[in-house]
Amino acid sequence: MREFDQTREFIDQIQKARSPAAICDALLSVTSRFGVRSLCAGTVPPTGSAGRDQVGHLILNTWPTEWVDRYIACDYIFHDPLVHHVHRTQRAMLWGEARSMGGGDARKVSQLFGEAREFDMIDGISLSISTLDGGSVVMSYSGAAVEMAPEDMHAISFISAYAVGHALSLRGADMFAELEPLEKECLHWTARGKSVLDVADLLRLAEKEVQQLVSRAKSKLGPGHTLHRLGEPPRLTPREKECLQWAALGKSEWEVSQILGISEHTAEKHLLNAKTKLGATNRAHAVAEAIRCGVLD
Numbered sequence: 001m002r003e004f005d006q007t008r009e010f011i012d013q014i015q016k017a018r019s020p021a022a023i024c025d026a027l028l029s030v031t032s033r034f035g036v037r038s039l040c041a042g043t044v045p046p047t048g049s050a051g052r053d054q055v056g057h058l059i060l061n062t063w064p065t066e067w068v069d070r071y072i073a074c075d076y077i078f079h080d081p082l083v084h085h086v087h088r089t090q091r092a093m094l095w096g097e098a099r100s101m102g103g104g105d106a107r108k109v110s111q112l113f114g115e116a117r118e119f120d121m122i123d124g125i126s127l128s129i130s131t132l133d134g135g136s137v138v139m140s141y142s143g144a145a146v147e148m149a150p151e152d153m154h155a156i157s158f159i160s161a162y163a164v165g166h167a168l169s170l171r172g173a174d175m176f177a178e179l180e181p182l183e184k185e186c187l188h189w190t191a192r193g194k195s196v197l198d199v200a201d202l203l204r205l206a207e208k209e210v211q212q213l214v215s216r217a218k219s220k221l222g223p224g225h226t227l228h229r230l231g232e233p234p235r236l237t238p239r240e241k242e243c244l245q246w247a248a249l250g251k252s253e254w255e256v257s258q259i260l261g262i263s264e265h266t267a268e269k270h271l272l273n274a275k276t277k278l279g280a281t282n283r284a285h286a287v288a289e290a291i292r293c294g295v296l297d
Helices: 002-016 020-034 051-055 065-073 081-089 095-101 106-117 150-176 181-191 196-203 207-221 238-248 253-260 264-278 283-292
Strands: 038-043 058-061 123-130 136-143
Touching: 002 020, 002 150, 002 283, 020 038, 020 058, 020 136, 020 150, 038 150, 058 150, 065 106, 081 095, 081 123, 081 136, 095 123, 123 150, 136 150, 150 207, 150 283, 181 196, 181 207, 196 207, 238 253, 238 264, 238 283, 253 264, 264 283
Parallel strands: none
Antiparallel strands: 038 058, 038 136, 123 136
């Protein structure tokens, strides 16, 4: 119970952060006891992207400016074994483990880690966070000596997913005022559980037009749009809530389907609907957001 309360307290702390810098401060306040001194999170740019484009992929960052400039100028993102391995395996990984796995241009990798040491970025943990739109964010915590037990890595992964989700949702909230009236209204009703057909009947629009308006609104807001943070409470169906409760316990879509006696496809659909209504970018973010707003006790 104490761990749950602490997690909820931290979720509330993250939720109150109104800028990427404030989110980073909250994360470092929790991870500093493991030896973490800096962090960076961003989406992986397409191979060969120019430096100015790579900067746009950053979401959270406390790296020294000089190291960010050097990392981008040398295109280290495309040679970093940490990025490669966590992106491929989709699990948290200590830097020592990633180094031992090898891969990539050995000379470039050696140069990367050698230069990182100049900024006391010697050890750390990296992880990959899936987003609702099918993409992924790679996040790294670093310091001179980072020590973290498996259970701590699991907790940090969960917290990181929520933090990244909140950072993405802040971008969406900034864009909400720029939506067209019909885009807002369609998104308003779908976020409250109405089907596209229901919204079409309600607003006297064609079903296809509603789909286009919702799709356009979500595209403008980006991943992590959260209408309930703008005054719209999430309304999950009993089945969506049930699926999310089992997901919170670490069950896969297949396991949830077996427990509830439904198809795996149906379980996936319920979880996706829950994530969308909660404005979550990934499963951990959905669970954390549900805990924060009282959907899950």
